[in-house]
Amino acid sequence: MIVAEQKPLEEIRRMIVPYERVLILGCGTCMTVCNAGGEREVSYLHSALRVAQAKGGNGAHTFSEYTVRRQCDPEFLDMIGDKIADVDTILSLGCGIGVQALAERYTDLPVLPGVNTSFMGMANESGVWDERCAACGDCRLDDTAGICPITRCTKGILNGPCAGTKNGKCEANKDIDCAWILIYRRLERLGQLEKMRRYYPMRNFRAIPRPKRITSKTTVDVGEDNG
């Protein structure tokens, strides 16, 4: 899933200054799961903005709130036409994809990002999310015992640990496990250390060019070259 953090209230308040009527729009998928922009966070932010405004400060706004199933899906965005009829901006608590999907769908309406989209990852314990995938377009988890060095090694290197690892931790951050020590231990447990002895050449950053596009085979006409 995509993981994000809500922006600081002060930054959000600065962003909305030029707009009077603000729709706070949540997202019912990843942002709900990572507690950054679901229905509950929309409601909290709504209250926080009202309280801040009541205490005085910049501008007088009227706020409304709503949460869609998924901001990154045009199908769900079509359904909020009535919610945006009378607003001057959408403050999106969707991820960066949601913000852009809204901007593409509603060309005349400014869309503001209410969260900082951070990474793709998983919940490890309650309230703690860890990054796991860098979407490099060239998955090599088979070679690395299911532990991604591109994501979890600060240098993203492919041929084993650097010399900076100490006590199994990373030189860049002593709280973070060294990905290559994890990979070594798991390859050893699986009896696959020969995978670490192999040479891995430099990555192909063209694996899928940026911005990436994937066309699902099931939606392509039969006979069309999908390569």
Add this chain to the structure above:
Amino acid sequence: MANSLFEEKLSSKEFMVTTEIGPPKGADVSEMIHHIDLLKDNVDAINVTDHQSSVMRFPSLGGCLLVKERGGEPILQMTCRDRNRLALQADLLLAYSRGINNVLCLTGDSIDVGDHKEAKPVFDADSVQLLRMIRTMESGKDMSGEDLKGSPKFCIGASVHPEADFIEPQLIKFEKKVAAGAQFFQTQGIFDLASLRRFMQYASQFDVRILAGIIVLASARMARYMNDNVPGIIVTEAIIDELAGVEKGKGLEKGIEIAARLMRTIKEENLCHGVHIMAVGNERIVPEILEEAKMLGVSPRAR
């Protein structure tokens, strides 16, 4: 035929001494030139570091040009932290064209340990891939398979960490570096000769020259700081105690004594093929260390 004086010495199988210079943070190179002049005839080669600890400085390549200008033998330290494959190859071509023919291939410290923490880390290549990149260029091709008009020829080395607290993965990487063409290794700082002995028992099966890294410590505080903050350094408690035991102001003297003692033992017991002295900011005292270790005049350049 050897590609450099340093490569010639490598194949002579004589005991070798190298040291390193950290370029200045700024455009004033007068002190670096002074250090080069002080060291060039007393060692087999001088490494010039490449933004060591990810701290922005005068470039390694520029420092190597100065070593060359002053009549010394440079080793270009090249990390993959700040340059992608285009820039790495271009710098190698420049180095070769100016007679800088020795390269120490390093991945490079993390951006996070340095003074430009917000910079974009590159790491398009790692140390093993950089070694192979050089061998590819020597074959007349660049990394896209295009022909080079005039191919370079280098003497290449890498680093290894015999005192790593978890050695097995480091040894796998060491073997990859050997397979990629590394001819010499300058180790991370050695403080415990037992670990060097163990490492050499294993490493002697490979046809490469190993130079033990000797870090000159100036105080117990510096040793503890390095343990906590400098990647790849593990100073033993015994050495920290030794440094802590001297009166104020005598730390560097003690550090020189310790470094010289390690060097003498390494040479007397023939533990490895040479030493690489890292004086980290105290380059001026390297001749003193050499004298105390009875290694002044070891380099043929000094004779």
